[in-house]
Amino acid sequence: MVFSQQMMIGWLVALVISGLSGCHSSGTIQNVDGVRQFQQGQPQAALQSFQQALAANPQNADAYYNMASTYHYLGRQNSNDKMLQQAESLYHQCLDMAPNHVPCYRALAVLLVDTDRPKSAFTLLERWAERTPQLADPKVEIARLHDEFGETDLASRRLAEAIDIEPGNARAWTAMARLREQDGHYAQALNDYQHALRLNNAQPGVAQRVASLQQRLASDPNLLRSGTRTANQDSQWRQR
Template identity: 50%
Template sequence: MLDQSESLYNQCLDLDPSHVDCHRGLAVLLVETDRPDRAFALMRNWATSQPQLADARIELARLYQEFGEGETAQKFLEDAIHQDGNNARAWLALGQIREAAGDYQQALQDYQRSYDLNSMQPQVAERIASMNRQIVSGAGGVTASGTRLAQQSAADVSKGRY
């Protein structure tokens, strides 16, 4: 079934070279079948062939983040925002990267920008509220419950999808 799935993803991309979910699905399939180099090549080629499309950079950043390369992911997200400053997914993803890196004030601003652009994101509203509480109650990086902000943030960010 994996071969058939790969074939169908490629057919989808033949019909619509900008299809975000087909690129993402194919990249996941390539990673899960021990071909991460092909997944990165797929995403890089997409970003190169469609430089006007912020989604290509967002998905490439996501792949880098999943492989533990947060700084590279952040660079691609900043490129995506430069390309399309009104992309709520890019702002959300950048907020998640910055939160995981411990830059809580900037992460909060990124989340707020994402929410301003698309208020139909309940998970973003929750992150904004949670971070506001943590920042106010935990000036030293510790929340009112005594949980380290960095540990809690890393766990929360790993649950999110952008």
């Protein structure tokens, strides 16, 4: 199975975000240069910049992640198994440096599915969740994977668990809203998007989804009959 275009875009955007994070750490300038080069269609130059970032700071998890993502991209584009193997190794090195690096877990799961190892992808994320029961992020990523395989009920269940663990996790609420919108529960989806936006108004695309759903519901009030739920009822998610 090859991941959907939406999933792949999210993975590549994560490379950019990671490259711009940690602005006070060694190797950050090279990371930023590499991200810019990647965006400009110069992946080989980007690899050199990420290698320089690692030379400046061998503990820089973002540099490992960015290198891995670039090799992953090149491996997919060129059907190059060696590059994909290199990417997988670098993803693991990133996780050795930063055991809860969310974009790295997500991208490694993508790679495992792309290389016909979906069970390994689920195992990777499930073990992360078991090691860190206090974190919502692993369950959000497991939900993302279930959704990609069309297992929306399982995805919803995992997101409910994530919200129970961390009611203020904006990513979990956004993912839940997306599921509700896909299922046609537009009023409920709007409520969840709005709550996610209140928690973090910098999430890409969320404000646009709120505006789109508001317009849709205003043009067809019958859609409101799909029902909704307030953020204060998050403790009842498990009953779905």
